Amino acid sequence: MNDYTFQFDKVSRRYPHFQLQDINLKLPTGGIMGLIGPNGAGKSTLIRILMGLIAADEGTVTVLGQPIPEQQQAAKRHIGFASEDMRLYKNATLDWHMSLIGRIYPEQWDSKYANHLLKAFDLIAEQKIKGMSHGQRVKSGLLLMLARHPKFLILDEPTTGLDPVARKEVLNEMIAVLQDEERSILFSSHNTQDVEQISDQITFIDRGTLVSSNDKESFIEEWRRVRMRTPENLMLQADGNIKELIRQGANTTLLVRGLTDQMVTDWQQQGATIQHIDYLSLEEIFVAEVEAKRQGDNS
Template sequence: MSDFAFQMHQVAKQYPHFQLQNIDLQLPNGGIMGLIGPNGAGKSTLIRILMGLIAADKGTTEVLGHNMPNHQALAKVNIGFVSEDMRLYKNATLQWHMDFIQRIYPEQWNQKYAVSLLSKFDLISEQKIKGMSHGQRVKSSILLMLARQPKLLIFDEPTTGLDPVARKEVLNEMMVVLNDEDRSILFSSHNTQDVEQLSDQITFIDRGEIVSSDDKESFIENWRRIRLHADSPLTISVDQHVKEVINQGRNTTLIMHQFNESMLRQWTQQGAVVKGVEYMSLEEIFVAEVEAKRSGVAA
């Protein structure tokens, strides 16, 4: 049995106007990875390769110990997938879908858990899909996936388009699932707040390439916003640590990577006063990482 829920090595996929390239990524068993990127960054393409829905042009992909896409049938027994645009049968009821999934996965299906999710998500099993709101359809898809208890759960933008109440219900149930150390989760989103709340490992993707991948605590600890004040102009250049310099008269703001306190001395020796050293949000870190990558500044 592999120590990883999935492993991707030098994976690439070429399209006429887009290329997924040089993807090296792995998720340990029991891990929770948040995959963050703007629309069109390559998140869905990466997930489709993991699911065996498309074949990569080069590289290797292994999911739950099985090579993809050659052995996808073996892997998919233990993969659960939900996206915000899941296609359910509109003229069928939720109960019909539950019975259908139970027939396919009789040994994995947990009827007691399914019934509890009906209550938690405020869903009616006899309601037809076509009569449901967008939020109800998303919650129905999540119920159908969770109740068969897969080992790898893949969520592709699951909270997109949900109202605040539905979004909270979905996130709360995902938090419950996260406590099960036997399950691994890949959570794709452009909403950094959701990812920050749920994930212990973060991966940034942009323009088909992995920008950065690390545990959440390392991202938060390594980045700072520095506020300086000086009576005369400071000489500060963008480098591997200083990712951005914002000058506003006598005030200067720096966006810094791999920060440590000793770095402040070089500016205080120039006569600057340190007005603030602040942690950055995951969204701010993502923007800084992507802009540094696009400008060619090494992280």
């Protein structure tokens, strides 16, 4: 068994108006990585390289132990892909699609699990795709992928456009899938709430570069928002650990990476009154990480 589901080693891909630059990234077997970035950040390019749809200009890519794109066919037998705009045959029924995938993957297709997903996703096998809502089409695509038990699931914005009930159904099934410790997931999204719910590793990407990648708990523990009342003579500036400073009269709010007890003690000794020290949401951490990276690039 391979230690890593995929590995990027110094991977770059150049376009006339965009570059994916020097990506070093790996996902341990059984891991769940949330890939977060704004539109145009490079998420789709990274996924297309993983799938062997395009080749990197530089660097090497390995997926499920296979070099990509050279051995993409061997890897793809064990890869499941789903996105919010999956194209199914609109004049065919879901049952027809299930039979088709069952014939393509006879050794992997699990009819019992497919029927379970039909009920879990509240889908009707005899319904034609063209008569389905957007949410039903997304869930149909997920059913067709999950029911053949791929070792590696690549989910590209799978919950975009889903109503809250459909999103919960999809995420619950993803959580159930994760009980198999040898199955890995790459969950690409700009919806940080969905990513935070199921991922154990988070990767931030922006403007074609890797901003940061770490386990979720480390990100959450690293950042704090500090609210305090400060005297006029307390000199604070956004540098080092303090990544953002907002001052409104005597009220000061700081975004701090790597807050220590000593920092708090120093501020108190200088006359500050600490009011609240809070964790940041994953979305706030993403924005803070990106802004810190951009400031570092521009300095």
